[in-house]
Amino acid sequence: MQRVGVLVELPRVLREHGADPDQVLMEVGVAASLLSDPDNHIPMIQVCDLAACCAEATGQDGFWMKLGTEVRLHHMGVIGELMSCASNLREALADLVMLHPRYAEGGGPYLMNWGDDALLIGYRLHLPHRRGATHMARGAVSFGFHLVQQLSGATAREVLVSLPPPTDRTPYAGIFGAAKLRFGAHHFGLVYDREALQTPMQAADPAVRQGRLAAAAQWLQSQQPDLGERVMRVLVPSVLAGGISLAEASERLGTTPATLVRDLRRQGTSFRKLLNRTRFEMAGQFLLDTRMSIAEVAATLGYSEISAFNRFFAGIGGAPPAEWRAMAMQAAAPAPQP
Incomplete structure (x- = not known):
């Protein structure tokens, strides 16, 4: 299952790109009503199919990456509340990876030391042969890239894409700006250097964080x-x-x-x-x-x-x-x- 989250914006974004959301959702068997609440869940297999159908309906291979740019803190629920008051970006990323399994089954982020002074936040999808899998992975990278910018203003040093270099990189440049793109990588993910990892969240507050940590622990126990x-x-x-x-x-x-x-x-x-x-x-x-x-x-x-x-x-x-x-x-x- 996958929490709806930013998918509440999908019908609007499809319409903006000339596609009929009702037709796309019907093709993959997803009820439109499910996209009305970020806390609803959709089977991961259907989300993968939806990612592929959206690319086909709009004629844009990078559509799911564009959807990732729509993420806002309120889409993140409990995880967003905790991340927003972390002391720095590294702590916020650890919050995301710790709690994300309660938002999705079948895929999720992980952290990995990258060289001597950097950290990779990667995304893995446990349905690698599924139609739409690479759309999902690229969308997740775009999602993380823009979420971090909103939380701290930090920009990834590198964007890793586990696909061959495309003939046209323009869609990627439009999503990730001046960040260095590395195709043919072993991971889909983002690399942040030491300076970025030490960046405080814009709403960092130790006292608020203690309360939200306790609330998150109770939520995790219930889930x-x-x-x-x-x-x-x-x-x-x-x-x-x-x-x-x-x-x-x-x-x-x-x-x-x-x-x-x-x-x-x-x-x-x-x-x-x-x-x-x-x-x-x-x-x-x-x-x-x-x-x-x-x-x-x-x-x-x-x-x-x-x-x-x-x-x-x-x-x-x-x-x-x-x-x-x-x-x-x-x-x-x-x-x-x-």
Whole structure:
């Protein structure tokens, strides 16, 4: 499922580009009434089909990127409220990645250290062979680019596109301005340098943030009652971007380290075990959803030796990463047409 969010603007934007929204929505089986409330949800498969249909109806391959430029803070709900009062951009991006799984299933953002002084916020879609998948990924990058500009005024240093260079780059320049475009990348995403990451949010307020963190923790618990899953959602933003301590994870969950350790023990698990599960989850997503090599995935997860990564991955996944990737890609490939 995918939260409607900025899709409430879709009918208007379609009309502005000469397309009939009722006809487009009918073609993919989406009721127009669903787009009246940002908190409604649509199956991710239908959203992918909708992205492709919008491009066809308007004759614009970059239509979903244009839709991404329409994002405003009020489209973001709980996540937007928390991001807006973060102390800096890095903290706000961690908020987005932590809470986003409650907004969408089938795709989402992740954070990853990029060189010595930069951070990548990437987007992965777990339906890579679905019609409209690349439209979705490019739209998400545009969405993130413009959301960050509104929150902090910061501009991405690089825009990564995991597609071959297009013949005409004009549509991209119209969306991303002077930001450096890098095609043929392993990721769809945005790279922000150290200076941008330290940029305070325009509405930064520590006191307000504490209240919103508590509200977000309660909302997360209501949406995802299993404690282990909630811990993993907190860990995901940080596994590839410098790690997170037990104390930091506890704060984001609205509890204390001692209470968290005790509650996890009651469930037969531990912070360390969940951290390893999170690393495995991220490794699996990179193996299946990107063109990264085994060595690159290992290095991304902090392994200096591929052999150590192979042992870690096989210990949880039951097969070495190369074998696991081959089996997973075969299972995910579309069935041949008769």
